[in-house]
Amino acid sequence: MTTDFQTAREALGARLRELRAEAGLEGKELAARLGWQTSKVSRLQNGKQTPSRNDLTAWARALDRADVEPELHGLLAGLDMKQRHRSWRRQLAGGHRGRQEIAVRQTEATAVIRGLEVSRIPGLFQTPEYARVIFDTNAAFRQIPATTEDAVEKRMRRQEALYDPEKAFRFLVCEAALYHRPCSTDVMAEQLDRLYNLIGQRRIELGIIPFGAQLRRTAPHAFWIYDRRLVIVETISEELWLTGEEDIVLYERAWDWLADSAEYGTPARRLIGRARASLDLS
Known part of the structure; x- marks a missing residue:
């Protein structure tokens, strides 16, 4: 992965963490709502794992924030672009x-x-x-x-x-x-x-x-x-x-x-x- 890709993934994770905090939930509480392991919530929030579109939809809806789905999907699309574009200078x-x-x-x-x-x-x-x-x-x-x-x-x-x-x-x-x-x-x-x-x-x-x-x-x-x-x-x-x-x-x-x-x-x-x-x- 390039530095650009990882930076973008960490930015997406920070936004997920912010949304969870705004909803007043701890990571383990959100994991319970989603039916996930707490470790998955942690990895996504800390930019250690790339979420799928379904993960982001589930995250938003578990927080009763369906309005942020387009924003999260847009961030994921930008993340994909970082992965697709591979700078010769770095390679x-x-x-x-x-x-x-x-x-x-x-x-x-x-x-x-x-x-x-x-x-x-x-x-x-x-x-x-x-x-x-x-x-x-x-x-x-x-x-x-x-x-x-x-x-x-x-x-x-x-x-x-x-x-x-x-x-x-x-x-x-x-x-x-x-x-x-x-x-x-x-x-x-x-x-x-x-x-x-x-x-x-x-x-x-x-x-x-x-x-x-x-x-x-x-x-x-x-x-x-x-x-x-x-x-x-x-x-x-x-x-x-x-x-x-x-x-x-x-x-x-x-x-x-x-x-x-x-x-x-x-x-x-x-x-x-x-x-x-x-x-x-x-």
Whole structure:
């Protein structure tokens, strides 16, 4: 949990404690009314446990304060936003190593990953050299400790999931990512070769959205969908972890619409080969 999240949860707990005190009840008396253990009342009041919407409704009604339900639900919604918005500054304070370990665990827990990358090669398909440049550059940009070798090792370990027969990977890559070159031409050539060879492999569906394709919706930013339980969106300053049904359905629709405009198989290889041929390797 982030510091912002915990601070917001403690603020919600303080409001619950205030409402109980205003009603003239001790914690054990309120627990008896609710049919809860006294320890649960204590944890909620002290910000040690996150309440559910039903917990907040029950709390308000047990105090005969149904009028404060919207307020409490609003505080909980704000708490959820704190949990969804994950600052890069905090996540990467010690370098990339920890965030890459989280990525490994998320991949291990997921059967189907769908993703869109607009301007770079997806991490699951990166060569060690390409990944190394990405981590080095990002560390310099964010002015964080360079833990590049550990981060690259974890990214490569994550790629072992590509060979797990219980998993499937469906990715869309905009053609621009084949030309945006964060690295030397030699490294980029090797990266494009790897991408080329991934097409047609079992459990991997890779589509390239070509320049000039007619799109039902433009590609606004990169995002990854983990089964039907989580969408991760990256911005420059933070990462969004979206778990609401409406958010997931919206991103699934965006992915499906973009997938309709992608090239697969031999046409996709042709696009990658054209990008590879454009590199000046002399």
